[in-house]
Amino acid sequence: MNKKLLLLILITLNGFLFSQNEIDKNYIDYFSNTREIPYLHLNKTSFLQGEEIWFKAYIQEQNSNKLHSTTTNLYVSIFNDKALLIKQKLIQITNGVGSGSFLLDSTYTDSKYYLKASTKWMKNFTEDNAFYQKIKLIKQVENKDNTTALEQDFYEFKLFPEGGHYVANTLNNIGLLIKDYKNKGVKIQKGTIKDSNGNTIRHFNTNSLGMNSIRLFLKENDIYTFYATLDNGSEIKAVLPKPENKGFSLLLNNSNSKNVSLNIITNKETLKDFAGKEFRILVHNTRSYRNFLFTLDAKQINYGLILKEHEVNPGINIITIFNDQNKPILERIFFIKSDDLFQDVKLNSIKSQRNDSIAIKFSNPTNESITASASFLPINTEAYQPENNIISSFLLKPYVKGRIENAVKLLGKSYKGQQRDLDLLLLTQGWSKYNWNSIFNNPPKTNHTFENGIDVTLNINKRLTSKQSIVLTSKENNLVRIITPTETPWVLKNSFIKKNSTLNLGLSSNGNYFKVFPAISYSGNTLNENIDISRFPTNKNLKLEVSNFKSLKSEFEALDEVEVTAVRNRRKTKNQDNIYGGVTMLTSVKMDNIIVASGETVVDFLRSKNYAVVDNEIGDLTIVPRGLNSLTGMQITGLNPTPEGGDEESQPVESESFDNFSERFGRPAVRVFLDGQEISQSLWMLEIIYLNTVKEIFYGRDPSRLGEQIHIYRLNPTEYLDKRANFSNIQIPVGFATEKEYYNPIYPSFTNETYQKYGCVFWEPTLTIKANSDKTIKVPLNSQKELNVYIEGITESGKLISKKVNLSK
Numbered sequence: 001m002n003k004k005l006l007l008l009i010l011i012t013l014n015g016f017l018f019s020q021n022e023i024d025k026n027y028i029d030y031f032s033n034t035r036e037i038p039y040l041h042l043n044k045t046s047f048l049q050g051e052e053i054w055f056k057a058y059i060q061e062q063n064s065n066k067l068h069s070t071t072t073n074l075y076v077s078i079f080n081d082k083a084l085l086i087k088q089k090l091i092q093i094t095n096g097v098g099s100g101s102f103l104l105d106s107t108y109t110d111s112k113y114y115l116k117a118s119t120k121w122m123k124n125f126t127e128d129n130a131f132y133q134k135i136k137l138i139k140q141v142e143n144k145d146n147t148t149a150l151e152q153d154f155y156e157f158k159l160f161p162e163g164g165h166y167v168a169n170t171l172n173n174i175g176l177l178i179k180d181y182k183n184k185g186v187k188i189q190k191g192t193i194k195d196s197n198g199n200t201i202r203h204f205n206t207n208s209l210g211m212n213s214i215r216l217f218l219k220e221n222d223i224y225t226f227y228a229t230l231d232n233g234s235e236i237k238a239v240l241p242k243p244e245n246k247g248f249s250l251l252l253n254n255s256n257s258k259n260v261s262l263n264i265i266t267n268k269e270t271l272k273d274f275a276g277k278e279f280r281i282l283v284h285n286t287r288s289y290r291n292f293l294f295t296l297d298a299k300q301i302n303y304g305l306i307l308k309e310h311e312v313n314p315g316i317n318i319i320t321i322f323n324d325q326n327k328p329i330l331e332r333i334f335f336i337k338s339d340d341l342f343q344d345v346k347l348n349s350i351k352s353q354r355n356d357s358i359a360i361k362f363s364n365p366t367n368e369s370i371t372a373s374a375s376f377l378p379i380n381t382e383a384y385q386p387e388n389n390i391i392s393s394f395l396l397k398p399y400v401k402g403r404i405e406n407a408v409k410l411l412g413k414s415y416k417g418q419q420r421d422l423d424l425l426l427l428t429q430g431w432s433k434y435n436w437n438s439i440f441n442n443p444p445k446t447n448h449t450f451e452n453g454i455d456v457t458l459n460i461n462k463r464l465t466s467k468q469s470i471v472l473t474s475k476e477n478n479l480v481r482i483i484t485p486t487e488t489p490w491v492l493k494n495s496f497i498k499k500n501s502t503l504n505l506g507l508s509s510n511g512n513y514f515k516v517f518p519a520i521s522y523s524g525n526t527l528n529e530n531i532d533i534s535r536f537p538t539n540k541n542l543k544l545e546v547s548n549f550k551s552l553k554s555e556f557e558a559l560d561e562v563e564v565t566a567v568r569n570r571r572k573t574k575n576q577d578n579i580y581g582g583v584t585m586l587t588s589v590k591m592d593n594i595i596v597a598s599g600e601t602v603v604d605f606l607r608s609k610n611y612a613v614v615d616n617e618i619g620d621l622t623i624v625p626r627g628l629n630s631l632t633g634m635q636i637t638g639l640n641p642t643p644e645g646g647d648e649e650s651q652p653v654e655s656e657s658f659d660n661f662s663e664r665f666g667r668p669a670v671r672v673f674l675d676g677q678e679i680s681q682s683l684w685m686l687e688i689i690y691l692n693t694v695k696e697i698f699y700g701r702d703p704s705r706l707g708e709q710i711h712i713y714r715l716n717p718t719e720y721l722d723k724r725a726n727f728s729n730i731q732i733p734v735g736f737a738t739e740k741e742y743y744n745p746i747y748p749s750f751t752n753e754t755y756q757k758y759g760c761v762f763w764e765p766t767l768t769i770k771a772n773s774d775k776t777i778k779v780p781l782n783s784q785k786e787l788n789v790y791i792e793g794i795t796e797s798g799k800l801i802s803k804k805v806n807l808s809k
Contacts, residue, residue: 023282023326024291030439031286033124033446035062036071038117038131039393041792043375043763046136046383046545048754050552050745053102053135056373056765057117058794059093060394062129063287065315066798067096067371071119072496073451075527078102078135079114083533086113089737090454090525092496096794097371099765100737104137106551111137116531120448120524126438129398133387134536138547138758154181157228157238160428162213163250163321163330168220168243169267170301173251175427178210178228178236183537185210185405188228196223207417209406211424215251218243246270247329248321254334254423260307264294264321264330271298277324281305284320285313286399286434314338316399318432331431333399335422341395343799345370345769347789349807350776358809360789361776364769372769372793372801376762376779379786379806383758389802390792400426401433403535412802453494454735455523458505460488460516468509470516471692473727475717476501476738482690499735506727508692515728525734547754552745586700586709591691602686602694602712609699611670611710613686621683623670625708669707675714686712695719750783761787785809 037060042053055076061068077088086108091098117131160175178186185208193202193214204226206212218224224240247270251263262281266274275298283290290311294303314336321330343366350359364370377384388397392407410422460470464485472481476498483490503520506513589605603613603621612624668680679685689712698711742763747755762779769775779787786808793801 029443041373044383045385054763057098059096076117077529079531081110081112092736121450123448124444155236165247166243167247167249170265172249174214176212177428191228250330257336258309262305264303280322282320314340315395328436333426347805363774367771368796370769372767373765375790377788378756380756391800391802400429451524456492457521458490458518460518471506473504473717480693482692497735498738503730504727513726586698590696600691602689625669672710674712
């Protein structure tokens with residue numbers, strides 16, 4: 001699963017190329033393996049008891065920024081407020097996407113739960129890139145009113161040095177972050193900075209997200225205190241740590257993405273030790289990197305670098321400064337917004353003839369298809385508050401160490417000052433998620449294999465004779481398999497068996513079938529998961545949210561299981577008696593009318609009918625028409641040998657060589673069809689189709705007299721059950737979750753406050769829009785005049801979609 005990084009040209013500040021060094025080699029090794037980034041789009045984040053958590057899973061391949069084409073196994077887990085695993089589902093991922101749900105039944109008694117989505121392969125890496133989301137359960141509470149705790153003076157006031165260090169006797173850029181007891185940013189209008197003598201040296205404020213940055217010249221041995229005045233008149237403060245005597249500070253300006261400026265500043269004390277030493281600037285994003293070199297001059301304390309547009313990447317960029325010993329001393333993350341990262345879809349409501357639904361048209365103006373999902377909620381909903389959207393999950397979270405506040409806003413719809421707000425967020429995050437000690441000394445090890453489905457192993461404690469075999473069928477899994485005596489144990493590799501589905505097993509012996517109960521083992525069906533709920537901030541807001549609905553019921557009530565005996569009419573399948581729409585001229589052989597030896601394949605049958613099935617010069621199977629003795633172009637005349645029934649086979653055949661026929665008509669002399677689909681170019685399939693699984697075979701001369709045709713029709717799982725009644729039925733306790741079609745629970749009302757705040761109107765997880773086309777879906781209104789639509793998605797090339805739209809009927 002290795003995908004090599006895209007290596008860019010390495011350039012020094014003075015324009016010369018240099019050879020790859022230890023940093024480059026370690027960096028390439030550390031990020032060469034594919035990495036999966038999961039994201040779950042939930043229909044909402046607050047639920048009523050009796051509802052289901054519906055989700056669409058998207059898996060990004062980090063090295064390409066596209067949907068992961070080979071991921072298949074995603075584990076989605078629910079934890080309670082004590083961090084105990086409550087339930088886990090294995091979700092099948094196909095071409096990077098999948099979907100599922102969890103029913104919040106009466107066993108869910110807490111008010112908070114936590115979702116986690118991860119894969120086994122992700123455990124090979126130090127960095128935690130799992131998806132997390134806190135879930136609120138709104139329950140009915142008797143005789144209690146909504147109450148709010150008194151506001152407490154609980155505030156966080158933090159300071160962050162740009163680059164990671166405060167350095168004395170030089171200019172420093174300092175990030176500020178103030179949050180309240182709700183973990184929301186606090187806008188400060190009045191703030192002051194005082195030195196150790198109490199002198200006011202600067203004033204500051206913060207934006208609506210509680211952030212800002214201040215540039216200060218820090219004096220040696222001085223103490224700086226930041227004071228912020230709150231709206232209620234109280235004052236909070238933060239004290240700056242004592243600056244270091246030696247070191248480097250960093251100042252970055254990326255307000256203009258075409259010219260990102262970088263200044264590395266030091267002091268005279270540092271120059272005494274490092275003058276004449278070579279330093280390295282690495283600009284990277286795990287997929288690519290660029291190197292820049294500079295040498296400290298004994299008289300120069302400020303080094304500047306302008307990064308042109310082609311020298312930075314759309315999205316996250318990380319700047320790391322290394323000293324002459326290849327030790328990282330400074331780091332800074334910044335983000336470059338680009339149209340190459342995002343895509344838009346247009347939504348329009350179409351007037352419906354009925355008042356209980358609305359038709360919504362999604363328009364894709366691009367030359368590539370879009371995979372998306374959409375949640376439809378009441379206009380006054382309070383139930384949709386995801387911690388991240390698909391954009392922040394794929395473009396920010398894999399690189400940032402801490403929790404990202406306001407990610408949806410900062411990477412959502414553009415507003416004035418958005419770039420500045422986003423840069424302040426990254427400034428206050430400090431260094432990136434990727435630890436350089438790990439990059440240098442602990443590259444990822446493959447302790448966990450990359451999963452592809454589930455392996456099911458069957459062990460039979462009785463040795464089979466050459467005339468016996470095991471027949472395995474499963475309607476839910478669309479399986480029909482014949483296990484021959486030589487296959488012990490028998491392994492169904494990379495299967496997508498559904499959890500709680502049934503395997504039907506029968507021992508075939510001398511034309512009779514007997515129940516058999518093998519020992520069954522499985523691989524790759526669970527993941528040992530845990531969660532650190534301290535990563536979720538504690539909300540000091542004690543507002544009690546209650547529902548005036550009792551536990552909701554599904555529109556589908558569970559019935560007691562009963563056994564019903566009935567006579568089943570055998571269904572006719574497509575082939576019936578007419579290949580060409582009328583009575584066929586081909587010879588038909590029904591397997592019910594012949595004795596089939598265990599292990600015989602379609603190849604054995606064809607050879608018994610005088611077809612030569614041989615390997616050609618390149619090892620592929622070739623079928624020679626009856627009457628031709630070799631593949632070298634020998635002529636045939638007269639009648640085909642061993643006619644059956646005196647039908648078309650007894651008619652004269654014009655002389656024609658096998659090679660000339662194929663060359664003349666541009667197709668094989670014998671055309672083969674399996675269940676109506678031509679497989680003439682894939683004849684190897686005939687070697688693994690056992691006659692026990694075949695219902696009927698047609699063969700003979702093409703009515704157009706241009707060769708011969710063979711039509712093979714297999715039994716479907718239902719027909720196998722009809723034919724092989726004496727099978728054992730074994731329920732599989734593990735496997736992939738079965739996808740369900742969305743349904744709404746039975747809400748007592750669509751107009752009361754509980755539904756308006758926490759109810760769900762509709763959920764569409766499989767929204768695929770082809771290139772330059774529209775897709776219209778019908779959505780119930782549930783007595784709503786307006787809807788909020790939350791759309792998440794991705795294009796073929798990896799462009800991301802996250803959008804909120806208000807629609808009215």
